[in-house]
Amino acid sequence: MTNIIEWDKKYSVDVPELDECQKQLMDMFNTLIEMKTSKADAKDVANLITEINEFSKIFFSKEEKLLGSKGYPDLDIHSKAHRRFIKKALGLRREIAEDVDNLAIEDIVELQNWLITHFESTDIMFIPFLRLHRYVDECENKK
Template structure:
């Protein structure tokens, strides 16, 4: 399988539960990409919509619960970022159903870029806060 993206150590937060879920998100995007590459467009769309969509919702809920538990000061902003992604994802799903494969691939690449940017910047901020709090 030719992965679109590999979840490397540089994207790990050092928080096991988050790292496992983030790796799972990347794996699911890679699976969607592979299904599309194999010409299984309908299966790719269903997987993207249902499996990945449900996992994203579950992950964001878990992450927000964790951030509440550590009293993360930027929690409300983090929730807004998640809410905006959920809205964009929900709007994207019907668009890619009728789009050609190139547009589907671009949507997949854009989703990858958002997730990787979110993990690499936004989530790393809460990880830094968490580990600094552990030292106190």
């Protein structure tokens, strides 16, 4: 099956809860691609896109809350990237509101690729920041 993606350690942000959210989101995209290529029921496809959108909001909110609690300096830029993803996902949902055949596999893959690129190039930026804060917190707790 083409375009199926597997979670890899290189996507890890070193926060187990967020890593698990990444895995779940990737699984949802894999299911969506499978559904689209197997001509699944239009209602099921639409429901999964809605689920992806809702889950993304929860996932991104957790990530942003964590980053905000640590004072991550690029949180605003990071949050805007999340909003762009959600807007694109909503666009997919609207696109198929009238006819699921309007949804092209390329549209799904484009959104999926955006997500992978975000994990690899944007999320990776906050990992050292969080590690430093974790170290400082551990040092303060030892006092």
